[in-house]
Amino acid sequence: MPVNQEFLTLIKYNEFMSVFRFFQPIDVRYGDLDPQGHVNNAAFVTYLEHARVNYIRHLDLWDGKSFLGIGFILARIELDYKAPIQLTDQVEVGVRVSRLGNKSLDMEYLIRERGGEQVFGEARTVQVAYDYRSARTIPLQSSWREAIQSFEGIT
Numbered sequence: 001m002p003v004n005q006e007f008l009t010l011i012k013y014n015e016f017m018s019v020f021r022f023f024q025p026i027d028v029r030y031g032d033l034d035p036q037g038h039v040n041n042a043a044f045v046t047y048l049e050h051a052r053v054n055y056i057r058h059l060d061l062w063d064g065k066s067f068l069g070i071g072f073i074l075a076r077i078e079l080d081y082k083a084p085i086q087l088t089d090q091v092e093v094g095v096r097v098s099r100l101g102n103k104s105l106d107m108e109y110l111i112r113e114r115g116g117e118q119v120f121g122e123a124r125t126v127q128v129a130y131d132y133r134s135a136r137t138i139p140l141q142s143s144w145r146e147a148i149q150s151f152e153g154i155t
Contacts, residue, residue: 020094020110021151022058024051028087038084045077048109048123051093055107059147068132071144075104076126082119090114097148103137104128105148 032043053070056062062070085091094110104126111121129140148154 020096022051022055022096023092023094024054025114026050026091026093026111028085028089028091030087032085033087036084038086041079041081044079044081044085044111044121044123047091047093047111048077048079048125049074051095051109052107052125052127055095059151061144061147070132071129071141072105072127073130073132074125075128077123078125079121079123081121083121085111085120089118089120090116091120097152097154098124100140100145100148100154103139105140 026047028039032039032046034040053062053064056071057064090113092112092114094112096108097105098108099106107125107127109121109123109125110119111123112119129138129144130136131138
């Protein structure tokens with residue numbers, strides 16, 4: 001019996017979707033649009049940043065008051081654009097931590113229709129634990145490691 005590729009794609013999609021425990025709603029602003037009438041690629045990166053910051057606030061890893069206390073710095077970003085976002089689209093960004101290192105962590109993102117199946121983009125970032133006061137990298141704080149492991153179910 002031949003394998004139904006559409007069915008396998010749907011299974012892979014559903015497995016990918018089920019592992020995000022945090023979604024940040026995004027309001028598409030008029031200023032995010034480019035002359036073609038869809039969200040500019042740079043705004044996608046801003047959506048990731050907004051979701052990333054709210055993820056760590058959701059886990060009580062940063063209170064949002066002092067930028068110097070945010071605890072990490074962005075070192076790398078990869079973004080695959082899947083479909084254009086229009087002004088009227090309802091958007092959310094799923095965020096998860098997929099790897100915890102000694103001084104860094106990897107985050108993955110799913111930019112999609114709010115509560116739906118339309119995927120607008122997928123991304124990965126690397127954050128490095130960073131002390132802004134001393135301007136140097138530091139080991140990932142044990143409180144961060146424990147909170148993320150607990151939330152994500154990482155062992």
